[in-house]
Amino acid sequence: MNKKHIIYRIWSNGCLIYIGRTNQKLSSRLRGHFFAKPMHLKIGINLVDYVEYAEFASVADMYVAEVYFINKLKPILNADDKAKDDMTYNCLELDLIGWKEWEEMDLRLASWKAEIERRNKTGDYPK
Numbered sequence: 001m002n003k004k005h006i007i008y009r010i011w012s013n014g015c016l017i018y019i020g021r022t023n024q025k026l027s028s029r030l031r032g033h034f035f036a037k038p039m040h041l042k043i044g045i046n047l048v049d050y051v052e053y054a055e056f057a058s059v060a061d062m063y064v065a066e067v068y069f070i071n072k073l074k075p076i077l078n079a080d081d082k083a084k085d086d087m088t089y090n091c092l093e094l095d096l097i098g099w100k101e102w103e104e105m106d107l108r109l110a111s112w113k114a115e116i117e118r119r120n121k122t123g124d125y126p127k
Contacts, residue, residue, distance in 0.1 A: 004055055005062035007069065009099070010043060010077075011050035018043060018077040021066045026053055027108055034112055041077060045113055051102040068094050 006026055010018040010033075018041065022029035030051065032040035056062040070078045071087050118124070 005057070005059055006053050006055055007062060007065050008051060008053040008102070009069075009075075010048055011052075012047040013049065016073055016075045017047065018075050019066060019069050019073065021062050023059070023062075026051075026102060027104055030102075030108070031112065034116070043077065045109065045116060048109065051105050052099040053102055054097045054099050065094055065097070 003023055006022050006029075008020055008022065008026060008029070009016055010020075010030075018033075020029065020033075020041075029040075031037070033043040034045040034048075036042040054065070056065060067081045068087075068091055070081050071083050072090075074082065
């Protein structure tokens with residue numbers, strides 16, 4: 001199986017809050033956000049109501065798409081790669097990309113929320 005190059009978007013209350021990229025399984029990358037893994041922006045799991053993603057043919061395509069969408073859509077939690085001014089062009093090919101709903105979302109989020117609640121109650125955090 002070919003390695004996947006993924007851009008994902010996290011939504012909260014109808015607002016886009018974060019755009020990220022990954023070459024690993026989407027569930028692994030998202031778990032890192034919710035469990036505050038090193039090199040992951042911590043995102044409160046209770047904020048998330050929708051996750052979608054798009055796959056790209058190459059790492060270069062993934063990088064370009066991430067920067068393009070961060071600067072076009074300006075999600076509030078993205079700080080890196082966000083220019084202070086506005087873009088002056090559009091990329092029709094990227095604008096027409098087919099975003100897919102993350103099908104594992106309901107099952108994974110429910111499980112992770114329960115794990116976070118258990119850890120908060122017991123203080124049992126991995127070292």
